[in-house]
Amino acid sequence: MTLLDITLTLAPTLPAWPGEPHARLERLQDLANGDPCTVTRLDTVVHCGTHVDAPAHFIPGGAGIDAVPLDVLMGPCWVADVADSVDSLTPRVLDGLGIPAEARRVLFRTRNSALWAQPAHDFHTDFVAFDRAGGDWAVARGLILVGIDYLSVEPFHHAEPWVHRTLLAAGIVPVEGLDLRAATAGWWQLACLPLKLPGADGSPARVVLTRDAD
């Protein structure tokens, strides 16, 4: 079986969303200091690094991450290859990607992924994401999960969270902050597992692609 980890290492040096704190790892105990064991404490906004958004992030009264169905987060998944010249996932671009009609989970590998060659960088605001009509396209297409290789499915400059609201209201699960550098286009099996945080608006996740060896 081929197994591909498409998760960013959740390091304090990852770019944080402007205005939000970086993830922090603190040693409460350390074998190196003579303690009986090493114990780390993790302090992170739930949208740091590779993560899943829940409806509660943008929809009043929306479901928390613990209610996002596992049978959406796990299953067959199509990785779509988006040319480096593409700035925005518009309906025209999306129609041209050759995504099979039966694909319900789609990860979009864009030029964003190249940014993860240097995971310790300042937040980029010019990442590739869905434009407003691209969000509608995902709903019309009947997708249940979309993945993107920078920290939001939504362009940084949007005045309102149009794409998030569209996707989340339709029950489409956004997976953000994927490292798709090594993910070749085509079919995979997705295992995308966020923590089971009660009522939270999202969670960091470990995300893995597998497929039978050729």
Added chain:
Amino acid sequence: MTLLDITLTLAPTLPAWPGEPHARLERLQDLANGDPCTVTRLDTVVHCGTHVDAPAHFIPGGAGIDAVPLDVLMGPCWVADVADSVDSLTPRVLDGLGIPAEARRVLFRTRNSALWAQPAHDFHTDFVAFDRAGGDWAVARGLILVGIDYLSVEPFHHAEPWVHRTLLAAGIVPVEGLDLRAATAGWWQLACLPLKLPGADGSPARVVLTRDAD
């Protein structure tokens, strides 16, 4: 496909290891207060709730959770049913469980699981775990992953972390804090995905069992 979530909800009310803080979820922004979105911050010891231990927890210079191989954390898994009368996973008990010789990943469902009917409880010190010789048994048996349904593979009263050291030194991955109430004995596919925390001694994880529907 049958899909079973064997993860505890990572709530602040879960029992914390004596002397360690409970998990904390803090709202940094909240739609209900007029903020543009809801944003939660998670602050937790990496051994809270359902979690995976890394060698770095007890072995000086040991590998971090980000280096625990995914092909150990995912794959065929045997759920063993341990009678409620059993206090300790001794070699004699383990030999009597009927675990197939080819099982490399084994989850032990003990009377501990009944405690998760009330997940908000004070830490129990009398949970079922491996005795020292039981840890040696797991190594001799060639296991690569063991799961237990309370917060440690090691009895609370052990003066030294014998079981942890034995398992971790042998490359056996301990998965702790599983809720196995609904896990019937037999073969499943395991997906046990901790966060990718750099060099950390463990991580909360989402743990799921699947199998083909009967």
